Amino acid sequence: MSHPQAATEFLKDQAKAKWHDETLWFVRDKRDRISKTIPEWEELRNLASQIKENVLSQLDVYLEEFEQNAQKNGIQVHWAKDAEEHNEIVLSILQKQKCRAIVKSKSILTEECHLNPYLEKNGIEVVDTDLGERIVQFLNQPPSHIVLPAIHLKKGEISELFHEKLHTQKGNEDPTYLTHAARLHLREKFLKAKVAITGVNFAVAETGEFVVCTNEGNADMGVHLADVHIACMGIEKIIPRRKDLGVFLRLLARSATGQPVTNYNSHFRSPSPGKEIHLILVDNGRTAQLAREKFRNSLKCIRCGACMNTCPIYRRSGGYSYGSTVPGPIGSILSPGLDMKKHSTLPFASTLCGSCSDVCPVKINIHEQLYEWRQEITKTHGELGKGLSMKLANGIFKSPLAYKISGNLMRAALKTLPKSLIYHPINSWGKGRNLPETPNESFKDWYQRNRK
Amino acid sequence: MSSKAFILSAIRGIGQKGKPLPELPSFGIEEELESAFRKSIEANKGQVVNQEEFSEWLRANNFPKIVVASTSIPFSATISLPEDPHELDDLNLAILEGQLGVAENGAIWLDDRHLPHRALPFITEHLVIVLLKSRLFPTMHQAYEEIGNQHSGFGLFIAGPSKTADIEQSLVIGAHGAMSLRVILV
Numbered sequence: 332m333s334h335p336q337a338a339t340e341f342l343k344d345q346a347k348a349k350w351h352d353e354t355l356w357f358v359r360d361k362r363d364r365i366s367k368t369i370p371e372w373e374e375l376r377n378l379a380s381q382i383k384e385n386v387l388s389q390l391d392v393y394l395e396e397f398e399q400n401a402q403k404n405g406i407q408v409h410w411a412k413d414a415e416e417h418n419e420i421v422l423s424i425l426q427k428q429k430c431r432a433i434v435k436s437k438s439i440l441t442e443e444c445h446l447n448p449y450l451e452k453n454g455i456e457v458v459d460t461d462l463g464e465r466i467v468q469f470l471n472q473p474p475s476h477i478v479l480p481a482i483h484l485k486k487g488e489i490s491e492l493f494h495e496k497l498h499t500q501k502g503n504e505d506p507t508y509l510t511h512a513a514r515l516h517l518r519e520k521f522l523k524a525k526v527a528i529t530g531v532n533f534a535v536a537e538t539g540e541f542v543v544c545t546n547e548g549n550a551d552m553g554v555h556l557a558d559v560h561i562a563c564m565g566i567e568k569i570i571p572r573r574k575d576l577g578v579f580l581r582l583l584a585r586s587a588t589g590q591p592v593t594n595y596n597s598h599f600r601s602p603s604p605g606k607e608i609h610l611i612l613v614d615n616g617r618t619a620q621l622a623r624e625k626f627r628n629s630l631k632c633i634r635c636g637a638c639m640n641t642c643p644i645y646r647r648s649g650g651y652s653y654g655s656t657v658p659g660p661i662g663s664i665l666s667p668g669l670d671m672k673k674h675s676t677l678p679f680a681s682t683l684c685g686s687c688s689d690v691c692p693v694k695i696n697i698h699e700q701l702y703e704w705r706q707e708i709t710k711t712h713g714e715l716g717k718g719l720s721m722k723l724a725n726g727i728f729k730s731p732l733a734y735k736i737s738g739n740l741m742r743a744a745l746k747t748l749p750k751s752l753i754y755h756p757i758n759s760w761g762k763g764r765n766l767p768e769t770p771n772e773s774f775k776d777w778y779q780r781n782r783k
Numbered sequence: 784m785s786s787k788a789f790i791l792s793a794i795r796g797i798g799q800k801g802k803p804l805p806e807l808p809s810f811g812i813e814e815e816l817e818s819a820f821r822k823s824i825e826a827n828k829g830q831v832v833n834q835e836e837f838s839e840w841l842r843a844n845n846f847p848k849i850v851v852a853s854t855s856i857p858f859s860a861t862i863s864l865p866e867d868p869h870e871l872d873d874l875n876l877a878i879l880e881g882q883l884g885v886a887e888n889g890a891i892w893l894d895d896r897h898l899p900h901r902a903l904p905f906i907t908e909h910l911v912i913v914l915l916k917s918r919l920f921p922t923m924h925q926a927y928e929e930i931g932n933q934h935s936g937f938g939l940f941i942a943g944p945s946k947t948a949d950i951e952q953s954l955v956i957g958a959h960g961a962m963s964l965r966v967i968l969v
């Protein structure tokens with residue numbers, strides 16, 4: 332399904348779509364407010380961007396340094412060139428442990444590698460332990476947002492789901508009640524698991540340690556009770572020095588949810604006596620993205636989700652409309668690198684307003700890269716490009732004339748129509764949006780008139 | 784070719800010019816450390832208490848199972864530490880010692896050498912951390928400077944009780960880890 336089609340699906344439930352839009356904007360607003368309390372905010376963003384720039388420019392050196400130090404610490408390091416190899420490595424560790432049930436904390440990489448279905452096919456029960464991820468797992472859905480996995484669901488839906496799965500009271504929608512029911516359910520899983528899988532937020536080359544950040548404490552509950560910890564990371568997660576964590580931890584949670592730091596920031600350097608830590612370094616298309624100069628710095632991403640929360644398209648079309656593991660603006664520049672054909676409409680799911688680039692804590696020029704992808708897609712894939720215009724925006728951009736007319740109609744309409752009518756479809760993602768102030772004439776009309 | 788060799792040679796094949804690694808300034812904060820720290824902990828839904836307040840809370844609750852791993856205050860454990868952390872599942876209270884605190888965000892550093900079990904701060908129902916006022920630092924920059932590259936197998940910045948907002952963005956305390964955090968500043 333193309334992005335506009337999927338967005339139309341999402342917008343069918345208008346009340347929910349409006350709630351989604353407003354809630355994410357609220358998170359974005361919290362990010363704004365807290366960032367303004369840090370006078371050096373812009374300097375921190377610059378530093379974070381430069382550190383990542385340095386890392387990407389000599390990633391091979393840092394990866395080797397990291398591996399050596401991690402091994403000295405007693406961590407077993409594995410390398411995987413793609414998703415398949417990553418999954419095989421995980422399975423082989425589980426088989427060696429004779430382990431048939433694992434707990435897993437949030438890891439976008441394992442989503443990207445489709446680890447869960449692979450393990451389940453091989454007879455292993457996987458329990459996602461982040462509350463939001465457990466909710467979507469019960470529904471057989473992927474997360475719809477990288478930080479807020481269940482943001483597309485309302486508490487009524489979760490209440491019904493928990494009634495079915497966890498036997499909570501029918502109709503009880505109290506978030507505290509539901510959360511504590513999940514706490515009991517997951518506690519049992521934590522106590523039984525012999526192997527725990529986590530993602531990695533940062534890996535430090537000079538110390539050979541890695542850092543995992545959560546608010547719930549689920550990563551740590553799993554890891555410290557299990558005998559074996561498997562940590563999965565993309566090769567771009569390396570940072571050079573321990574003190575660089577100061578910069579990144581100051582930026583990450585503030586950008587993600589508007590809180591000053593995540594509640595648990597765990598630094599794993601050596602296994603406890605008698606236990607094992609395995610770390611898997613995964614490429615899966617990252618070296619190919621690194622080789623694309625124009626798109627290289629998309630690899631700076633620290634997965635804070637701020638670009639999603641601020642994006643007018645994301646907020647109004649929902650995470651699933653992107654059909655890729657990482658949705659939103661950053662997903663739209665990462666995914667075409669993995670499969671240009673499948674994700675051809677994503678770089679067009681943007682107004683190019685640049686808000687994503689403005690909030691990004693590592694200063695990725697997201698909207699410029701979206702524009703670059705559009706050029707790549709229409710230029711190098713002529714065939715693809717033809718099908719594309721059909722897919723896009725219900726044809727409104729198809730011809731300059733149609734575009735001009737619809738623009739004129741819009742300007743006339745926005746002034747006179749009541750709100751209820753404006754929430755009517757003009758194009759799929761524009762359906763739920765608030766009205767901009769309409770100019771009396773378009774730039775084009777103005778230009779025509781003033782040129783004379 | 785091994786996957787390691789494949790990945791490294793793919794990176795080297797790009798032939799990038801090295802970009803410089805920036806030096807980090809040590810940004811501070813203007814506010815007085817103790818009051819900033821207190822505000823941060825409260826914003827994270829924890830509490831800062833003194834020893835009397837803490838004693839009172841302890842008396843009122845009469846917890847059956849308490850573990851103590853702090854030498855700075857005179858409270859004693861009610862159970863001895865099990866060898867297997869799974870047995871801590873019904874632990875009511877852990878009293879631990881923090882090595883340093885960060886004023887800007889309330890993060891408290893705990894390292895392995897002061898943790899009899901890594902699972903302790905998470906599995907306990909309530910968590911109390913004892914922290915010396917003299918060990919407060921303005922921001923994460925000074926905190927990492929202070930920690931340096933000391934080797935601890937596991938280290939943790941903890942800033943509040945376990946929490947989640949995964950159901951309609953409503954904040955709920957006590958997701959998987961401790962249901963409350965109290966910091967005793969001494």
Ligand code: SF4
Nearest residue numbers: 632633635636638691
């Ligand atoms: S691209 Fe930037 S804003 Fe978006 S998730 Fe990554 S780091 Fe955050």
